[in-house]
Amino acid sequence: MNNRIYFVDVTNRDGVQTSRLGLAKLQKTIINLMLDDMGITQSEFGFPTTSHEINYLNGNLELVERNVITKTKLSGWMRGIAADVELSFKNVPKLKNINLSQSTSEQMIHGKYMGKKTSRDIINMTCEAVECAVSKGAQIIGVNAEDASRSDINFLIKYAWEAKKSGAHRFRYCDTLGYEDPKTAYDRIYTIAKEVQMPIEVHYHNDLGMAAACSVMGAKGAIDAGVDAYINTAINGMGERAGNADLVSCLLAVLKSAGFKNKYVIDENIDLSKIWKLAKYTAYAFRVPLPINQPAVGDNAFAHESGIHADGALKDRRNYELYDYEELGRGEPEIIETGRMITTGEYGGIKGFRNVYENLELEFKDEHEARNILELARYANVHTQQPLTDSELKFIYYYPDIAAKVMTVSPYYEPQGAIKERMDAKLLTMPHKII
Numbered sequence: 001m002n003n004r005i006y007f008v009d010v011t012n013r014d015g016v017q018t019s020r021l022g023l024a025k026l027q028k029t030i031i032n033l034m035l036d037d038m039g040i041t042q043s044e045f046g047f048p049t050t051s052h053e054i055n056y057l058n059g060n061l062e063l064v065e066r067n068v069i070t071k072t073k074l075s076g077w078m079r080g081i082a083a084d085v086e087l088s089f090k091n092v093p094k095l096k097n098i099n100l101s102q103s104t105s106e107q108m109i110h111g112k113y114m115g116k117k118t119s120r121d122i123i124n125m126t127c128e129a130v131e132c133a134v135s136k137g138a139q140i141i142g143v144n145a146e147d148a149s150r151s152d153i154n155f156l157i158k159y160a161w162e163a164k165k166s167g168a169h170r171f172r173y174c175d176t177l178g179y180e181d182p183k184t185a186y187d188r189i190y191t192i193a194k195e196v197q198m199p200i201e202v203h204y205h206n207d208l209g210m211a212a213a214c215s216v217m218g219a220k221g222a223i224d225a226g227v228d229a230y231i232n233t234a235i236n237g238m239g240e241r242a243g244n245a246d247l248v249s250c251l252l253a254v255l256k257s258a259g260f261k262n263k264y265v266i267d268e269n270i271d272l273s274k275i276w277k278l279a280k281y282t283a284y285a286f287r288v289p290l291p292i293n294q295p296a297v298g299d300n301a302f303a304h305e306s307g308i309h310a311d312g313a314l315k316d317r318r319n320y321e322l323y324d325y326e327e328l329g330r331g332e333p334e335i336i337e338t339g340r341m342i343t344t345g346e347y348g349g350i351k352g353f354r355n356v357y358e359n360l361e362l363e364f365k366d367e368h369e370a371r372n373i374l375e376l377a378r379y380a381n382v383h384t385q386q387p388l389t390d391s392e393l394k395f396i397y398y399y400p401d402i403a404a405k406v407m408t409v410s411p412y413y414e415p416q417g418a419i420k421e422r423m424d425a426k427l428l429t430m431p432h433k434i435i
C-alpha cells in the first residue's frame with residue numbers, strides 16, 4: 001500500500017469562525033510558521049475574498065517566496081463559484097492552492113438556496129469555478145461537499161467525478177454538522193473513493209464527540225480504496241460549536257491505535273515533537289486554556305496518582321502510558337518569571353523594550369532600528385491585546401516588513417447610497433444617543 005495520510009489544518013479558516021473567539025492576523029501568521037515547523041502538509045490559511053484578510057494572506061505567501069515557510073502549503077477557501085475564484089486571485093495573486101465549497105445535501109440545496117438552485121446547478125457552478133481556477137494556474141484545487149454526510153451518495157460521486165473531469169485534484173467530504181459515525185464514515189468514503197479514484201479530504205466536526213474517530217476511519221476508507229487521504233484538523237480541536245477534529249488526537253490515532261499503528265503511513269515531513277509548542281501557543285492566542293485531560297497536551301495526560309498506576313508507571317512507563325511525553329516535545333521544565341518582569345506593549349518605552357529583546361539575544365544596530373521595531377511591537381500589542389510571545393517578538397524583528405503588512409487592516413468605508421444620504425442630511429455630524 002503506497003497511499004499516505006496527509007494533514008490539512010484548518011485552524012486559520014474554520015477554527016477562527018468559532019463563535020465568540022478569533023485570532024489576530026499576526027497570531028494566524030505565527031500558527032502558519034509553527035505548522036510549517038511541524039511539517040504539517042497544508043494550512044487552510046484564510047478567506048481570499050474577505051477584504052480584511054488580504055494583507056495577511058499576501059504577507060504569508062511572501063513568507064513562502066522567501067523560503068520562510070517551506071513545507072506547509074498555504075491554501076485559501078472560498079465558495080464554489082467562478083466569481084469568488086476571480087476575486088480571490090485578484091485579491092491574492094500569488095495564491096496557488098484553493099478549496100471550493102458548495103452545499104450538496106437536499107436539505108441545504110433547498111434550505112439555503114430556497115428553490116433557486118437544483119442539484120444540477122450545484123455541479124455546474126462547481127465545474128465553472130474549477131475551470132476558472134485552472135485558468136488562473138491553481139496547483140491544488142479541492143472541491144468541498146458541504147453537508148456531505150447528509151447528502152445522497154450517488155450525487156456526491158457525480159459531483160466529485162464531474163469536478164475531477166473539470167480539473168479538480170481532491171474531493172473534500174465535509175461532515176458539517178458532526179452527524180456521522182466511524183462506521184458510516186468508512187463505508188461512505190470507501191465507496192466514493194473506489195468509484196471516483198481521487199484523493200479524499202475528510203472534514204469532521206465534533207458535535208457527537210466522534211470527530212477524530214470519524215476522521216481516521218474516513219481516511220482508512222480512502223486508503224483502502226486506493227487513494228491518498230487528507231485529514232482536516234484544527235489545533236486543540238478548535239472550531240464552530242463543539243469544534244473540529246483535533247490535530248494531535250488524529251495524529252496519535254493513526255500512529256498509536258490498535259488498528260492503525262505501523263499499518264498506515266503519514267506525511268513524512270510531520271514532526272510530532274512540535275505539537276506541544278503549537279498547542280500551547282494556540283491556546284494562548286485564542287485565550288482558551290487546554291482542558292486538563294486534553295489528549296497528549298493536557299496537564300494530566302501523563303500524570304499518575306493512584307497507588308497501583310503510579311507504582312506501575314514508575315516501574316515501566318509502558319505499563320500505564322501508551323506513548324511517551326518526549327515524542328510530543330514535552331518534558332522540559334517551563335521557566336516562569338517570579339521576580340521582576342519587564343514586558344513590552346502598546347504603551348511600552350524604549351528601555352523596557354530593549355531589555356525584552358536582549359533577553360531574546362537580539363540586538364539593534366542603531367537607534368532607528370530599535371525605535372522602528374519598538375513601534376511595530378506596540379502596534380502588534382494593540383493588534384493582539386495580549387503580551388507578545390517570544391515567537392511574535394522574533395517575527396517582528398526578523399521580518400518587520402511582513403509584520404507591518406499582516407497587521408495593516410484598512411477599514412472599508414465608502415459613503416454611497418443611504419450612507420451618502422445620511423451624510424448629505426448632516427446626520428453624521430449630529431449628536432445621537434449611543435450610550
Ligand SMILES: [Zn+2]
Nearest residue numbers: 014176203205
Ligand atoms: Zn468545518
